[in-house]
Amino acid sequence: TGVTATAGNASATVSWTAPANGGSAITSYAVTPHAGTTALAPVTVTGNPPATTANVTGLTNGTAYTFTVTATNAIGTSPASAASAAVTPTGTTTSAITNGGFESGLTAWTTGGVKAPVASTVAHTGTGSALLGLASGAEPLGDSSLSQTITVPATGTTTLSFWYQPHSQEDPCTGNACPYDWMEAQARTTTGTTLGSLFKLCNNNGTWTQLTADLTAYKGQTIILWFNVHLDGSSPADDTWMYLDDVTLTNG
Structure with missing residues (x-):
């Protein structure tokens, strides 16, 4: 059915x-x-x-x-x-992501972690986005994750695009040099194993930033797109958060 x-x-x-x-x-x-x-x-x-x-x-x-x-x-x-x-x-399609613009709240997305993401009106386009992490208040220890399972087209070149707006009171860092708070995206197997890191950093730029990633290596596979903000539970809090919007998958 x-x-x-x-x-x-x-x-x-x-x-x-x-x-x-x-x-x-x-x-x-x-x-x-x-x-x-x-x-x-x-x-x-x-x-x-x-x-x-x-x-x-x-x-x-x-x-x-x-x-x-x-x-x-x-x-x-x-x-x-x-x-x-x-x-x-x-020859070229933009599809496979459901509610990638978050115009229907977090419908079709799976939330997780100690601080579940919430719907936001701080949008790159339209009126909706997702807020991962914590903008104010006592900082928990753990993740704030948002994910969706997709199937990468079996032919052509597939590109993931998304926009994020980073905020943090933590020291800036990039990649594995981030020991405390960070924001990240990964491609994962349906059992949660990391296939590849799409980005990992921490900064307080506060501006909408586009990131693109080639997913062609996973063609024909069903994978999980996993977005996350990690919080280190500091007291006093040095909160970290990001807004996520306009997640698209283009195949051509």
Whole structure:
């Protein structure tokens, strides 16, 4: 149920919700692209359990596609799902991030740490952003993290872009030279292992700063984008915080 598709470059990322299995574990899914009324070769997803997302490649840019999904277990194969809304692959797409402009608060994002991020109106564009860390008050010891799971397109070059506005009463630092407070972003596996550091620093610039990162090394993978402000629990407090906005993923 709930089949959705996001267009990429000659590809699409298709996601769905697992159905009731009738008492027998689902062993595979088949994702079928449809160009108009023509059904194309399905993509099979296996695993234990099989993932509920798939990258469908080999599509034609400029052609609209819908997608249906079937599930298979020891009992048999289900009827096809309702079709997704149509999407059209193009040579360059900006997609995959849900609510990257934080115009719907923190919807689609996962918060964590000792000081959970909150929605803010200090925006780079639009009216919303995310506030990570602590702008005032007693400083806790630990993280203030915000994350979203995405699938990097299997083809083309994929670039992550985001804007952050840093603030800190702590001494400025960069990278591993940051011993106390810092702000950072990482690409992580779905189990939380760090794949790569996108930035790590601490300063009080107070200006919107754009950072871009090439995620092509993770093409075809489902990863977690993890943004974080670390606080060292100092007393008296030397708080650190950042605003995050306009998170986009461009594939071309």
